[in-house]
Amino acid sequence: MARAVTTQHKTIATAVAWVVALLIFFPILYTIITSFKSETEAIAGFNLIPSFTTESYAEVQSQYNYFKPFMNSVILSLGSTILALLIAVPAAWSMAFSPTRRTKDILMWMLSTKMMPAVAVLFPMYLIFRNLGLLDSRIGLTVMLTMINLPIVVWMLYTYFREIPGEILEASRMDGASLWGEIWYVLTPMAVPGIASTMLLNIILAWNEAFWTIRLTATNAAPLTAFISSFSSPQGLFWAKLSAASTLAIAPILIMGWFSQKQLVRGLTFGAVK
């Protein structure tokens, strides 16, 4: 028996939900609106209709060379994601298809490394990076982002791989497939969706990481997180410019996030909630 939904009930739910949703979204909306204002408009009091000037966007590029940190963010998040996948795919694979008594312990241990406060190793990391000449370098930061997200990547892949039925492997083996043939022709196609979702989540996490990206960079390798943080002590009028820089910084990830809601839940909960 379907539940009878009264129109009245639906109308009230719709109204309440939209009001709450718009309140939650408001800071983002207001940032986007302000990015199309002039600096004087931006501090002239509450106003939802901007003059639609794009001067702030132009100034963010001309005054701060915005393109550079933006590209750094792209390079760091893509690079670290690919690197993490290269290391994690074999590991998750072996744990999903050849589990041992210790598999669960290893998984829990990996998760526990995520619990270590980054700040506890701030100075050693600084020393290591300095001695290797990796401070403020894209390579150093790529490795850093790879390592801090590796546990989540392994976990997420593991939960996907575990759902691939083992009988398929046995069937292909009976048909005479070699080990590599088995991996390449049978498993890979089934694993691609899981790998893609993992990639998406990791790009989001790497893009928004805001401890090491701020502490280990100066100008050369600084991504958007470090760039935006430098706006915390600005001179003069800067709200429209801050808004323009912020809008550009969050837009790509916001859109990716909207398209990946389902995978996100699964990835972020280590498969515990689907």
Add this chain to the structure above:
Amino acid sequence: MATRQTQTLARFMLAPSVLLLLVWMAIPLVITLWFSFQQYNPLNPINDRFVGFGNYVLFYSNPAFLQSILNTLVLVLSVLAITVIGGILLALLLDQPMWGQGVVRILVISPFFVMPPVAALVWKNMIMHPGYGVFADIARFFGLQPVDWFAQYPLFSVILIVAWQWLPFATLILLTSLQSLDGEQKEAAEMDGAGFMSRFIYLTLPHLARGITVVILIQTIFLLAVYAEILVTTNGGPGYASTNLPFLVYQKASLEFKIGQASAGGIIAVILANIVAFFLMRAVGKNLDK
């Protein structure tokens, strides 16, 4: 069954991840532990020497230390309370039939994708600024004195920003969890005359338990490490009013160059995180076995 060959291969496939993570964790941690027993100042190396537990005593006798631990706990627990309770309410709301559900969902989860410095600066300048912020505009509209949030309620302001970032996460997880609730059970309960409250307490809440556990675990990992939000808003102040443990360690190391003390603080942060982790891992381990 796995053959010997595949088992050997499996070990080789697993080894890089495990070894890399182990090295990545162990080496810096050992260095931190070593420095925590030294007096070490890179700017003034004359007094560098072994001091035993001196740094721990110094750190402990520093009033900022106890306050930072208290602030850390208040921050984590407040944000957890706001996001879990708010998340349950929002999930129940979004689960109702409505027009434009997809768009509402997108609007609600959006803050989660905003990088911490942007979230913090937008709230600091455009929403909570005592002169030009939206809150100040609202206050003036009602003829009230605008509040200087970051000066008067610094920790609360940081909590508000962090809660805004994590409420969407809790909502999304709990909504997904809610939607996997068996519709027939719900209907059966309804037909048996169970009211909304008793259905919620005896059916929905137990079903959400797993989701809630997961939300608390993941959020605690990230909330114990809140840094950028403090850096760009209050910078830990006024005084130490909004300094959490990570921020205090950062200040000791990067601003005061007291590496020994910072390292002792770091080790204490590790111990704290491990205490929390121990309980949380047990909860999650149990949940994952089901």
